[in-house]
Amino acid sequence: MRVDYAxxxxxxxxxxxxxxxxxxxxxxxxxxxxxxxASQINGCAYCLxxxxxxxxxxxxxxxxxxxxxxxxxxxxxxxxxxAVLAWTEALTRVTEGHVPDAVFNQVRExxxxxxxxxxxxxxxxxxxxxxxxISLRKRP
Numbered sequence: 001m002r003v004d005y006a007x008x009x010x011x012x013x014x015x016x017x018x019x020x021x022x023x024x025x026x027x028x029x030x031x032x033x034x035x036x037x038a039s040q041i042n043g044c045a046y047c048l049x050x051x052x053x054x055x056x057x058x059x060x061x062x063x064x065x066x067x068x069x070x071x072x073x074x075x076x077x078x079x080x081x082x083a084v085l086a087w088t089e090a091l092t093r094v095t096e097g098h099v100p101d102a103v104f105n106q107v108r109e110x111x112x113x114x115x116x117x118x119x120x121x122x123x124x125x126x127x128x129x130x131x132x133x134i135s136l137r138k139r140p
Contacts, residue, residue, distance in 0.1 A: 002137045013132070019125045025114035026084075026122070029058035033068075033081060034088040034119060035126045040069060041092045044130040049140035051126075083110035084119060091123040 032054040039047035067074035
């Protein structure tokens with residue numbers, strides 16, 4: 001690790017990391033799926049280890065997790081999971097299209113407004129945590 005950020009500023013990292021506890025509208029398995037997918041896109045080894053285990057504990061099968069990077073073509077993901085994954089990818093790759101209306105429409109059909117807000121906050125938070133862990137070389 002380059003810098004032990006949790007020791008240097010434990011309050012800030014704790015606030016960021018515990019944001020998820022405030023997100024109660026969206027079921028935890030879908031939050032875990034979003035966090036895992038964002039961490040895959042960002043290449044965060046620490047978060048992949050953490051959220052991969054969470055996704056398995058939440059009931060996602062090995063086959064689902066193996067196919068997660070190709071979820072659009074893979075079986076085993078329902079409409080809600082697909083909407084969560086599409087939104088997660090659009091937000092994580094925000095510079096590649098600024099969250100297209102088609103993705104927004106897909107997620108609005110599958111999720112309530114409260115679920116959408118919680119998902120958006122979860123994706124923003126995991127992207128921030130990925131960037132901290134990657135840049136300061138947090139190891140799994």
